[in-house]
Structures are given as structure tokens and as C-alpha cells.
Amino acid sequence: MSDNSTKNSICVVIGASHAGVNLAFALRKEGWEGEVLLFDKDPELPYHRPPLSKTYLQNEEVNLLKAEDSYQKDNISLNLGVSVNSINRENKTIILSDGSHQPYHKLVLATGARPIIPPIPRIENAKNLYPLRTAADVTNIRNAFQNSINKRVVIIGGGYIGLETAASIKKLGGTVTVLERESRILARVTAPEMSDFFMKLHSENGVEILTDKNVISIDVQDDVNTVNCADGSFYIADIIVVGVGIRVNTELAKEAQLVIENGILIDETACTNDNDIYAIGDCTFHKNPHYNRFVRLESVQNAVDQAKVAAAAICGKKIIYNAIPWFWSDQFNVKLQMVGLSEGYNQLFIRKEESETTKISLWYFKDDTLLAVDAINNPKAFVLGTKFIKDGSKIDTTKLIDASVLFKPLNLLI
Incomplete structure (x- = not known):
């Protein structure tokens, strides 16, 4: 911006993954001169998440979104390992987990989503059971795998995360079984022909994929899990990875009385029903003009594109979101x-x-x-x-x- 209208303003961003980090840097490119504060409960420097189930699981280093000194160069305050408890729209502050208040002029919610842990009886007793959403999850899975003697891994859920994880663990030498509740893998996202292709691919690479497997309980004896299914079958596992889907993090927005519809409802500029609060990334429910319907996307591309749109809008420049969604998956x-x-x-x-x-x-x-x-x-x-x-x-x-x-x-x- 050519004027100084934002010099004394504060933009607070909750969530430092792809959406939040890209938003912070995009603000600087658009001319935001005020403070930019990023908050995230993850203590790690912001990193690329798609490789978690791929190369990172295969012992490669985590890939940072930005070098640590980049935040200092762009005068972006990075507050990691910090949780936000609530939003006070009337006073325009966020309340942190330590009870302190942080004021804002503009607020961006990039709160993303968290993995669903299904309510399977006795799942809380399972040994070495993990979701796969954060770098800490991957580290836990790698450590459990390295410390396991038999390395028998059961993956609950045959979506892309489950299949990518299966391919990565198989490359490490594990015995992998995927249990999918539906009659075919990837049933919600692709055609039967694509499901058949990946069934064959995994079978040829030594991964056992079983469909119509509804897990009803987990038993543990001598640190070994038994995963029980409704059809009477059971599977022994030293490690269990849960990949049955995600739950959108809308609690902060809902408590602040922002409109929620399968995510935080936003307009074409990523603005919520509060003119000073924006939302971007996996947590949003937005209209895609090409398909003329509202969608919620779990996509890096969507996070990055919405970050650019929101940054422009916050700086007084209207850009309409009109991207064609795209995704990718690497397996074997x-x-x-x-x-x-x-x-x-x-x-x-x-x-x-x-x-x-x-x-x-x-x-x-x-x-x-x-x-x-x-x-x-x-x-x-x-x-x-x-x-x-x-x-x-x-x-x-x-x-x-x-x-x-x-x-x-x-x-x-x-």
C-alpha cells in the first residue's frame, strides 16, 4: 500500500501451516506495514505437511515452509507452542492459553483440521496407536517402527493418507495391512476404476488391503494389539495408524458466533460474517465459481490461493477467488x-x-x-x-x- 493506513494496525493469524504462513508473507507483499503475528500450538517451525505420509515417514528431514530467518526479515512475529482459547469480537482481542490478551485490527483464522480418532471400544488402551497429521505423529510412528521387533502395522482407513502411509511403511520393510470400512478404497473421492488400480498397485507391492472391514474393538496383550472386525476377523498389530478422516477446527469461530456450514463460511474474498475476520485453508466453506457450489477442500493449493486473496482484501484490494482445485498423491x-x-x-x-x-x-x-x-x-x-x-x-x-x-x-x- 502506498499510504500509511496500516502502519499502526495489527493482523493476528491463528494457525501457522500453509495457509497462515503464506497469508503472513502475502500481507507484506501487498504492502501491510503494521504488525503481523502468527500463533500456532505446534512447537515446530512451520513445515510442509504433504510429505509427512511420504518422504518424511521414510526418514527424510522435515521440509520447512520458510527459513527461520525469513520471518525476521519480513518482521513477522512467530509464536509457536501457543494455544488460542477464545476470540472476543467486541473488544477485538484473542485470549491465549496463559490468560493473556492480544488485540487485533484484522484477524485471520487458518485453524485447519485435526484427525478423527474413531470411538472404537478400548481404543484408548491400544499400544503404539497414532494418527498422521503432524511432524510429531510421524516421529512417533517412526520411533515405534524402529523399536518394534515384528513391525506389523495395521492402518485403519483406505483413503489417500492411509494408502500413502502404507506405501511408505512398506518401503521401510514393515508388514502392512489396510482395513477399509467401505466396499472399496477411495470410495468418496474417485471412480471404482481408480480404486481398482490402487488395490492392484498395493497388492503387487506386498500391502494387504481388505475392504468391508468395520473395526469394532481393539484388545491389547503383552504390548501387542489385536484389531477386531465386525465380520469376526482379527489382525495382530505392533503399530496402528488411524487415517479415517479429519474434523475441521471450527470451535473458536463457532464460539465467536461466526457462521459455520461444513466449515467457516466465507465470501469470495475469504471474509467471514465479521468484516474484520477472515478464514482460509482447510477450515473454510467457500463458493467455487467454476462449479457454482460451496465446497470445503483439504488442499495446499486452496490454502495458498485463499491466503493471497485474503491478504489482498485485508490491504484493500479485492481479488475474487476462482481457482480450479488440484491435488496429488505419491505411492510407490x-x-x-x-x-x-x-x-x-x-x-x-x-x-x-x-x-x-x-x-x-x-x-x-x-x-x-x-x-x-x-x-x-x-x-x-x-x-x-x-x-x-x-x-x-x-x-x-x-x-x-x-x-x-x-x-x-x-x-x-x-
């Missing part, structure tokens, strides 16, 4: 890149291309409108899919599934 030798939202599709086209490695792309349509693309070891399909979705291009699906047709935009468009 497969890189899956996903763009768009496939919910509501009524046609699916699969393209298989000749290659030294498996190269497949799944194209989800609603009638003749492309909704989403899942690309396996195929960055070209991901890039083209992103372009076609953004442009609203009409695609000749007969050419799309014909691998003999050169994969270029002009060759696929109607």
Missing part, C-alpha cells in the same frame, strides 16, 4: 495428479498411453462438460485437463480415449 512408483472436482459426473473416459511406465488418465464428464482429470504418471494429461476445465473446452471423447491420437490440445477439441 506412481504419481497421481488430480485436477477439478469429479462429484456429479455421469461419464468416465479412460486413456491409456504407451510408455515405459504406467501412464493412464481418467476424465470425468457431466454430459459434455469436463469436471475433473486424474492423471497417473502423466503430467501432460494433468496440464491439459487443467486448461480444458478452466477454458470450458468441448472435447472429442472418441479422440480422447484413442491412444494413437497425438495428445495435444488441438487434436482433442471439438
Whole structure:
């Protein structure tokens, strides 16, 4: 900003993961001259979270979002290991866990989500049972794995986190069993064909995936767990990893009487129903203009994009959020890149291309409108899919599934 309107102002950010950290630095780029204070209960320097179930679990070092001295250079106050107990909108303060009050002029909620620990009978007695959401969780899993003699690991939940964790632990030499309650893995997020692909991939790499397995109790004897299922089957585990989903951290917002609808409800500039409070990242319920519906996304891309939009709005510049969502997953030798939202599709086209490695792309349509693309070891399909979705291009699906047709935009468009 060219004037000094923010010089004496304070922007407080609750949550120092991808959304909060990017927001803090984006504020400086937009010209915010006042204080920027980041609070997070995690004592670790802010780090990239997607690698937690991948490379970090495989003994690589955690990857910081920003170097420690970057915060000092941009005059961003980083307050780690500090919990926020409540928000007082009337006085425009947050109350910290030690009882102290921190005033704000603008407040940003980047509170994210936490893993669900299912109410399984006797789960509290389980030995070496962990979720996978933080660096501390991964450290606990690695230490338990290294100290285990038999290294038998049961993963409850066959979503992307569960499957990525299974692949990583298998690479470390563990015996891995994945228990999925639904009739197929990834049932809520992808097509049956993609579920079948990853079932086969894991089977070929020695991971046992079992579906229709509803865990009903956990017993412990001599520090060894027995995971019991409703069908009478049971599985022995030295370590249990729980990956059944997340619960959005909306408690602070709800107590402050912000509007909650499957997350903190925000407008196209990431603003809540309080003009001085914004929300960004996994905790938000926002309208995606491309799909013309409200969504809540667990995505680094969404966190980063919303951070830029909110920072601009806080500095008096209106930028409308209109990003196409994208995601990725790494498992064994497969890189899956996903763009768009496939919910509501009524046609699916699969393209298989000749290659030294498996190269497949799944194209989800609603009638003749492309909704989403899942690309396996195929960055070209991901890039083209992103372009076609953004442009609203009409695609000749007969050419799309014909691998003999050169994969270029002009060759696929109607």
C-alpha cells in the first residue's frame, strides 16, 4: 500500500501451516506495514505437511515452509507452542492459553483440521496407536517402527493418507495391512476404476488391503494389539495408524458466533460474517465459481490461493477467488495428479498411453462438460485437463480415449 493506513494496525493469524504462513508473507507483499503475528500450538517451525505420509515417514528431514530467518526479515512475529482459547469480537482481542490478551485490527483464522480418532471400544488402551497429521505423529510412528521387533502395522482407513502411509511403511520393510470400512478404497473421492488400480498397485507391492472391514474393538496383550472386525476377523498389530478422516477446527469461530456450514463460511474474498475476520485453508466453506457450489477442500493449493486473496482484501484490494482445485498423491512408483472436482459426473473416459511406465488418465464428464482429470504418471494429461476445465473446452471423447491420437490440445477439441 502506498499510504500509511496500516502502519499502526495489527493482523493476528491463528494457525501457522500453509495457509497462515503464506497469508503472513502475502500481507507484506501487498504492502501491510503494521504488525503481523502468527500463533500456532505446534512447537515446530512451520513445515510442509504433504510429505509427512511420504518422504518424511521414510526418514527424510522435515521440509520447512520458510527459513527461520525469513520471518525476521519480513518482521513477522512467530509464536509457536501457543494455544488460542477464545476470540472476543467486541473488544477485538484473542485470549491465549496463559490468560493473556492480544488485540487485533484484522484477524485471520487458518485453524485447519485435526484427525478423527474413531470411538472404537478400548481404543484408548491400544499400544503404539497414532494418527498422521503432524511432524510429531510421524516421529512417533517412526520411533515405534524402529523399536518394534515384528513391525506389523495395521492402518485403519483406505483413503489417500492411509494408502500413502502404507506405501511408505512398506518401503521401510514393515508388514502392512489396510482395513477399509467401505466396499472399496477411495470410495468418496474417485471412480471404482481408480480404486481398482490402487488395490492392484498395493497388492503387487506386498500391502494387504481388505475392504468391508468395520473395526469394532481393539484388545491389547503383552504390548501387542489385536484389531477386531465386525465380520469376526482379527489382525495382530505392533503399530496402528488411524487415517479415517479429519474434523475441521471450527470451535473458536463457532464460539465467536461466526457462521459455520461444513466449515467457516466465507465470501469470495475469504471474509467471514465479521468484516474484520477472515478464514482460509482447510477450515473454510467457500463458493467455487467454476462449479457454482460451496465446497470445503483439504488442499495446499486452496490454502495458498485463499491466503493471497485474503491478504489482498485485508490491504484493500479485492481479488475474487476462482481457482480450479488440484491435488496429488505419491505411492510407490506412481504419481497421481488430480485436477477439478469429479462429484456429479455421469461419464468416465479412460486413456491409456504407451510408455515405459504406467501412464493412464481418467476424465470425468457431466454430459459434455469436463469436471475433473486424474492423471497417473502423466503430467501432460494433468496440464491439459487443467486448461480444458478452466477454458470450458468441448472435447472429442472418441479422440480422447484413442491412444494413437497425438495428445495435444488441438487434436482433442471439438
